[in-house]
Amino acid sequence: MPSSSRPQAVLFACALNAVRSPMAAGLFQQLFGKSIYVASAGVQKGELDPFAVAVMEEIGVDISRHRPMDFEELEDLEGLNFDLIVSLSPPAHHKALDLTRTIAADVEYWPTVDPTGVDGSREQKLDAYRAVRDELMARIRERFGRGGAGNE
Secondary structure (H helix, E strand, C coil), rough: CCCCCCCCEEEEEEEECCCCHHHHHHHHHHHHHHHHHEEEEECCCCCCHHHHHHHHCCCCCCCCCCCCCHHHHHHHHHHCCCCCCECCCHHHHCCCCCCCCCCCEEECCCCCCCHHHCCHHHHHHHHHHHHHHHHHHHHHHHHHHHCCCCCC
16 A cells, blocks of 8 residues: 555554553554554553453553543543544444544444453463454555564
8 A cells, every 4th residue: 555545643442441442553653653653542441451461461561551541531631533443343433423423533443352252261261352453564565565673
C-alpha cells in the first residue's frame, strides 16, 4: 500500500483496553514507529492483562507501561483526532460508529477473539493470547504493509 493512502493517526479500540487494543497498538508501533500516530482505548477501562504483557514481551514489544483508558479519557487527554478507528469487539465497533457522527474518521471492524475466556493451564491460556497477537500482526501487515522496522 502506498504511504499516501495510509492514515496519519490510528486508534485501536476494544471493550476494556486491556488485551486486544493495547496489543494491536504495540504491534503497530513496532512496525511503523512514529511515522503513523497510534493509540488505543476501550469502551470501558479495564486492568492491563498480564498474559497480554507476557506474549508481547516474547516478541520484544513492551506494553507493560500501558495504562488502560476509555474513549472519554482519551478524548480529554489528547482529543479524538484519528482518521481511522479499528474496532476489535462489537461494543467498540458500536462506539466507533457513534463517534463518526462528530469526528471524520473511517471505521474498520476486525472481529477479534477475546482470549480472556480461555480455560486451561497457563500454557493453554498463553497460546490463546499468542493466537490473538499473531492474528493482529497479520491483519496489521495485510492492511498497512510491512512498516519501516522490518528487514525487507
